[in-house]
Amino acid sequence: MKSKKLLGSVGVITAAALSLVACGKSADNGNTNEAKKASKFPIEVPKKETKQGGTVKLAIESDSPFTGIFSEELSTTKTDSDVVAPGAESLFDVNDTYQINDKGPATMKINKKDKTVTVTIKKGVKWSDGKQVTAKDYEYAYEIIANKATQSERYTSQLAFLKGLEEYHEGKSKTISGFEMPDGENGRTAVLHFKELKPGMYNSGNGYFWEAVAPYHYLKDVPFSKLNSSDKIRKKPLYFGPYQVSKVVRGQSVTWVPNKYYWRGKPKLDKVVSQVVSSNSTSQAIKSHKFDIADVINTQWKQVKDTKGVNFVAKIPLQYSYLGFKVGKWDAKHSKNVMDKNAKMNNKSLRQAIGYAMNISSVYKKYTGGLTFHVTTLIPPQFGDYHNSDIKGYTYNLKKANQLLDKAGYKKKGKWRVQPNGKPLKIHLLAAGGDATRGPIIQNYIQQWHKIGLNVSLVGGRLAEANSFFDKIKNDDPSVDMFMAGWSMSSEPSPADFFAEGSPFNYQRFVTPEQTKLLNSLDSQKAFNHKYRVEKFHEWQKYMFDQAFIIPTRNSYAITAVNNKLTGYSLKPTHGNSLWYEVGYKK
Incomplete structure (x- = not known):
C-alpha cells in the first residue's frame, strides 16, 4: 500500500497513492x-x-x-x-479501510497525551544486502526529504508538524529534534514528537508522518546534493x-x-x-x-x-482527473505557494465557464462505454460520508458558460472573447499524450471552448511528452495557463497535501485565507469529532467547487x-x- 503523492503518467491510474497525470476522460453513465x-x-x-x-x-x-x-x-x-x-x-500494512495495523514491517502506537507516534520496526526486516532496517534508516528518510540539497518535493507543511523538521529544513539545526531513537541509531524504535496530533494519523496516507525508510548505511557517503543522480x-x-x-x-x-x-x-x-x-x-x-x-x-x-x-x-x-488553472508560483526560498491576483486565469467566472463547456459525460460514454465516468467533487465517494453528494459538478451547459462570461465582461470581438480590460485573451492548455483516443478527446474539449468564444490552444501546438509535461507543471512554466492532470490519492481523505500553502503539489498555486482556514479545520483537534470533520469536509468541497481553481473531471474502473x-x-x-x-x- 503506497500512501504518498506520486506524479503519474497519462492514462489509467491504478495505485492508491497520489499521482499527477495528464487527463480528461469521463462518462457519467455507469449503467452501460x-x-x-x-x-x-x-x-x-x-x-x-x-x-x-x-x-x-x-x-x-x-x-x-x-x-x-x-x-x-x-x-x-x-x-x-x-x-x-x-x-x-511501506513500513505499514493496513486493513481494508486503510487503517494501519500491526501486521506489516513496523508497528505504530499513538499517544495522544504526549503527542507522540512510536514506530517499531520488526526484528528480521532486512535490506536486500542483509542489514537490519534501523531507526536511523527511518530518520534518514526524513533527512533526505527535508534537506534542501536533495531538492525533494516530498517536504510539506504537513510533515513539518514533526518537531524540529522545519528547523532542519531551514538549515538552523543539524538534527531533527522531534525524532527520538531511545535504543540508539541501530535500534528499531523511533518516537516521533509532534506539535499536535491529527485525526487522520490512524490511517495510512495521512501525510503527517512518513511511511518509508532509506538505507543509511548504504547511502550515507553520498552527498545529499548528489543523491538523486547517484x-x-x-x-x-x-x-x-x-x-x-x-x-x-x-x-x-x-x-x-x-x-x-x-x-x-x-x-x-x-x-x-x-x-x-x-x-x-x-x-x-x-x-x-x-x-x-x-x-x-x-x-x-x-x-x-x-x-x-x-x-x-x-x-x-482512489483517484480523480482534473483541469487545473495556474494562478501563481512556487516560492522555493520560503517553501510556499504564492498566488498572483493578476494571473490570466484568476477570474472565477472564466474558470467556471470553462468547466460548464466541457461535455465530459458524452465523451467518455463514447470512448469507454461507461468504464470512465464523471467525477463531481474532489473527495470521491469511496471516502463515505466525507464525500459531499449534494455537489453535482460542472455538467455540460453552454448557455450557462456564455452567461458567466458575458456577465464577467469577457466580450466578443469577432470570433473570440477579450479580457474585461479589452486585451486579447489567448489561453494555453498543457496536456500530455496517451493512447490513440487522447488527441481526439483533447481536441473535442478545445472545440467546446471555441464554441463559447474562448481562444484555447495547446501549448506548443501539440500534446506534450510526459516528462516534459511534469517539468512544466512543477516549474510553473509561464507558457501554461491551464493543464489536464490527475491524482491517484492517498488513503486518508485529508486534501492538505494537495492544496496547502506549503505543499509543492498545489500545482495551481491557489492560496486564500478561506482555503487555509478550511484545510486547517479538517485536520484540527476538533476534527477528532467525526461529525465535525464531515461537516468541514463538505464545506471545503463546496468552496472548491465554487472557486473552480481545479475542476475534477473523471475517474475510471x-x-x-x-x-x-x-x-x-x-x-x-x-x-x-x-x-x-x-x-x-x-x-
Missing part, C-alpha cells in the same frame, strides 16, 4: 453494458496453491522512459512507483521488500530476483521483469500474452475483453489483465504491501 461488466469483475484472482519458481513480466504503461529515481523520498512519478513495486514496501539510487537501489534489483535497462526495464533476507519468507517467483510498453501497444500486448500482468486502458477494453487465458480483476481506485496461471494477485488494500510476496504460479 461495459460498466456493468466491469463492476462485476472480482477484485482478486482465484486463490490456489502456489508452486515455487517462474518469471512474471509486468507491463509498465508509459509513453516516455521512466526516470529511474528509485527512492521513495525523491521520486514523484507514478511510473517509477509502478516499476519498483516488486521491491518497494548509481546507488539509479542503478543499484536497496529495498527490504520481496525482490531486489538484478538489472536496470535505463528508462525501459528492471529485472528483479528474490531478496533472500525478506522478512515474510521466501517469495514465490524466480524473477519479475518490469518493462515499459506504450499505451497504443497495450491492447495488442495483452492479446498476445506478452505480459503476465497489464493494466487495461479503458478506451481499448473492447479490443481485449475476449482475450483467452487471462483473469480480469478490477476496482474503482481500473481493470487489470492477469495471466490465469497466476494466483495471489489482489487489488484489496490488505494485500497492497504483501502483494508481490503472494503472487506466484498455480501448482
